[in-house]
Structures are given as C-alpha cells and as structure tokens.
Amino acid sequence: MPAPASPRLVALDGLSQIIGEGRMLSEITSDPVWQDLTPAERATAQRLITETLRYLGRADHLLTPHLQRQPPLRVMNLLRMATVELNTGGAAHGVVNEAVKLAGRNKKTAPMKGLVNAVLRRVTEQEPEAWADAPDTLLPKWLRPKLAKAWSKPVVAQIERAHAVPPPVDLSVKSDAAGWAEKLEGTLLPTGSVRLSARGQLSALPGFETGDWWVQDAAAALPVQLLGDVAGKRVLDICAAPGGKTMQLAAKGADVTALDISEARMVRLTENLTRTGLPAATVVADALTYDDGLFDAVLLDAPCSATGTIRRHPDLPYIKSQTGIDDLVNLQRAMLTRAVQHLKPHGTLVYCTCSLLREEGEDQIKWLLSQTDAVEVQKPVAPGLDPDWISPEGGVRLRPDYWADSGGMDGFYMAVLQRKADPAPE
Incomplete structure (x- = not known):
C-alpha cells in the first residue's frame, strides 16, 4: 500500500499543476486527494502553495547561486517550497529532511535527493537579511508593461511589494x-x-x-x-x-x-x-x-x-x-x-x-x-x-x-x- 499523501506532497503536486499546467488553485483543491486530508492538513497544503507562489521571486533569488542549471520543474518547486518554509518560520532540520523524503517518493526525482539536500542546507546557512532583501515576485510579462504604461515602473514595484504582504481579512x-x-x-x-x-x-x-x-x-x-x-x-x-x-x-x-x-x-x-x-x-x-x-x-x-x-x-x-x-x-x-x-x-x-x-x-x-x-x-x-x-x-x-x-x-x-x-x- 502506498503511503498516504501528506500536506507537503499534495502542495508540491498542486504547485506543479499551477505553474506547469495553468490549473486554478480553487480547482485543484476539489481533487479527490485533497478530500483525503483532514481540514487542518488541507489548510496547511493550501498555505504552502499560496506562500510559495507569493514569495516565488525571493525563493528563486536565494536558490539561483546554488544551482548550476535549473532542475526539472517538480524539483525546482520542491526547492522553492522548502526555501519559503525555511524563511517563514519552518524548523531547518525538519524542512530539509521532509524535502529530501519528498524527492525520494518519486522515481523521476529520487536521483536528485542529494541535490535537494545540498542546496537546502546552503540556504539554511544564509543570513536572515538575504530573505528580507530579496526581490519581490514580479507581475507576469503580459501584465507588467501595461501597468507601467498606465502608472510608471515605480508604481508597479509598489504593487508587487503589496502583493508580497499576506492580505488581511x-x-x-x-x-x-x-x-x-x-x-x-x-x-x-x-x-x-x-x-x-x-x-x-x-x-x-x-x-x-x-x-x-x-x-x-x-x-x-x-x-x-x-x-x-x-x-x-x-x-x-x-x-x-x-x-x-x-x-x-x-x-x-x-x-x-x-x-x-x-x-x-x-x-x-x-x-x-x-x-x-x-x-x-x-x-x-x-x-x-x-x-x-x-x-x-x-x-x-x-x-x-x-x-x-x-x-x-x-x-x-x-x-x-x-x-x-x-x-x-x-x-x-x-x-x-x-x-x-x-x-x-x-x-x-x-x-x-x-x-x-x-x-x-x-x-x-x-x-x-x-x-x-x-x-x-x-x-x-x-x-x-x-x-x-x-x-x-x-x-x-x-x-x-x-x-x-x-x-x-x-x-x-x-x-x-x-x-x-x-x-x-x-
């Protein structure tokens, strides 16, 4: 029997579907695998996806120096998700170990367990200021020039900074x-x-x-x-x-x-x-x-x-x-x-x-x-x-x-x- 899906695994699958296939998060959360999670686990998976997408620009900025070339999308998303966790309160040892385990659960990504472990351990050694100073996630290429024309590039940067702040209720x-x-x-x-x-x-x-x-x-x-x-x-x-x-x-x-x-x-x-x-x-x-x-x-x-x-x-x-x-x-x-x-x-x-x-x-x-x-x-x-x-x-x-x-x-x-x-x- 396969091991039950964990919130991190479900989140990783969801990230790859959003970034790779253009599926909506609201659509993904209706999939059967999400229904097998407890309400608390579903909330965790959704938070992992949302925060990874929100801070994608910062995560990529921190990861790039440690990668000779960008790995396959699923591995890159695993690294992104773990990097965001590491910089938003996640315990370093637990986050890195879980990421390595996730890499090992997939035949295509299992050979990259060593890469995942090595890169994330380097991320844990970076100064806290590196995350705070990293650039915000940019608006998509089709949208950014339109808004810059309407208001200016500095205003677009302000909007991107606002997008990097979790919204209140x-x-x-x-x-x-x-x-x-x-x-x-x-x-x-x-x-x-x-x-x-x-x-x-x-x-x-x-x-x-x-x-x-x-x-x-x-x-x-x-x-x-x-x-x-x-x-x-x-x-x-x-x-x-x-x-x-x-x-x-x-x-x-x-x-x-x-x-x-x-x-x-x-x-x-x-x-x-x-x-x-x-x-x-x-x-x-x-x-x-x-x-x-x-x-x-x-x-x-x-x-x-x-x-x-x-x-x-x-x-x-x-x-x-x-x-x-x-x-x-x-x-x-x-x-x-x-x-x-x-x-x-x-x-x-x-x-x-x-x-x-x-x-x-x-x-x-x-x-x-x-x-x-x-x-x-x-x-x-x-x-x-x-x-x-x-x-x-x-x-x-x-x-x-x-x-x-x-x-x-x-x-x-x-x-x-x-x-x-x-x-x-x-």
Whole structure:
C-alpha cells in the first residue's frame, strides 16, 4: 500500500499543476486527494502553495547561486517550497529532511535527493537579511508593461511589494461597524469595513453563526457605498454571486434582485443570505437577456481578468494571460449597454471590476459615453473616499499599494453613472 499523501506532497503536486499546467488553485483543491486530508492538513497544503507562489521571486533569488542549471520543474518547486518554509518560520532540520523524503517518493526525482539536500542546507546557512532583501515576485510579462504604461515602473514595484504582504481579512457588517471592530479587536477602516488584526478560524468568531458580518475586501465593499441611500429602492445586482454586495444592499434596506448566470455560484449566494438572514430575490439567468422591468439602481460587477486580486490569489498570474482579455472587454461592453437599459430615468448605475487594467475600467466608461448620451458620469461620494483615488474620467481607481501601511486593498475600478430623463415626446 502506498503511503498516504501528506500536506507537503499534495502542495508540491498542486504547485506543479499551477505553474506547469495553468490549473486554478480553487480547482485543484476539489481533487479527490485533497478530500483525503483532514481540514487542518488541507489548510496547511493550501498555505504552502499560496506562500510559495507569493514569495516565488525571493525563493528563486536565494536558490539561483546554488544551482548550476535549473532542475526539472517538480524539483525546482520542491526547492522553492522548502526555501519559503525555511524563511517563514519552518524548523531547518525538519524542512530539509521532509524535502529530501519528498524527492525520494518519486522515481523521476529520487536521483536528485542529494541535490535537494545540498542546496537546502546552503540556504539554511544564509543570513536572515538575504530573505528580507530579496526581490519581490514580479507581475507576469503580459501584465507588467501595461501597468507601467498606465502608472510608471515605480508604481508597479509598489504593487508587487503589496502583493508580497499576506492580505488581511476585511469584514462587512450589517450594522454598528465600530462596535464590531471593538468586539473583534479589529480596526474600523475609513470606508466602514472592519479589518481584523489577527488570523484564525473565522467561523469561531463572535457574529459568524448569527450572520452579523461576512468576509469582503474593503475595496469590494466600496461600489455599494457609491450607490448612496438605497433604502426602499428596487436594485438589480448583476453578477451577484457569491453575494457580498447583495448582502450589503439588503442590509441597507434595498429591495434587491440578485442575478447570476451560474446556478452553482447562486447556491453559495443563497447560503450566505440564509446565514445572515438578509432578504433578496435570486435569479439564475443571462444578464444580456434578463428582463424584469426597470430598476432605481443597478450594480454591475462585471466579469474581468481579476488582476486586482493577485495578492489574495497568487495563482492568477499562472492561469491568466492576454488571451481572452479582448473577449472580456467585449462582454463588459455588452453588459454595460444592457445595464443602462435596466435603469429608470434618473436611475443610478455603478459599474465595477476587480481589475488593474484600464481597458476593463477607465476605458470602458469612455467607450460607453462615446456610444450613448443616455447616461452621464456622477461625482463619486462615499465615506472615506480619498480624492486621490478619483480618476480623470470621474471614476474611482483603487490599487493594492493603497493603504500599504495598514494592509493594502484589492485593485478595483468603479464608476457612478446616472440615466438622464427620457426626452419628452414631440
């Protein structure tokens, strides 16, 4: 009988699938081998993968001087994972021994056990400053030049530095954000989110079982704030799953219709609504063909490259590429056009994407205004909104390096548009 899979072995397999095959971490964790692990072991395996991807640049920098040539990918990933462990609190003897054992469990890598042992022992002899001074993991080659053109190379370096910091956990609360910040020993952010100061099992915290809060990055919580007072208004939340913005809207007293094309994702949204006890109508349908009359407000969180969430999902650079961006841009334009058609006269539309790319953000608003005079950009107003975040066309541009001293935020773009009154008939 083969030995049962360990968290390190499962993590090593996962790393090779992400870097070598372009599989998503969320997809990999659904594989049968992951289900054989205990919850604690699954968490360990996922942490090993995430941290190795986050610190890949530093690990490679430390390993390169000890390698005459780069070994096969699986061995390189084993060295990377062990190097990250060694520099993030792992006990040197145990980490090195486990890495050598892992090399020996595979016929192709077993001949390199000596190499693994020798290289990692040299890594353990390096000064602690070597890790701290090592370069951050660079953004992918297809993305980095785009962002440098948009903001400059120094800004890109700031974003990469922000990606090297494990992101905090932010919460949106039904009410009394200040009270919950105190109760959970967190921080009340200027925009109204609660940022936790310590990591742990979220489901064990006060307020989880009673549905008083839900996890939502502070940047992702801002689009709903831009809609202003929605109490009693009929609001359509397009691409609503998993439901963070739907719950915000419901907590503010809106009559919400949550629309999403994915039945599986809508199941999760329904579960979230059930836990929090918040009401919303849920519809599984294509936003381009859905029709249920006009709404006072529409929130469109459009499908996008998700490049603004790399700090939370460091596997994204290995599964995303320039291929497909044009298709996403065209889909966003079609959804924007349809979202405008859902609005009552004087109704408000907030368009947002968790993307760092201007073609998915600023450029889309410019395009929409060139196509129709039915809407106009409104000045964004929300608690804690920094004037420096407002972009030239009137939208809000958020970047991972904002709030760097307090944990950063996801990259996001959002804009507020109002539908003009329909012209009077002649």
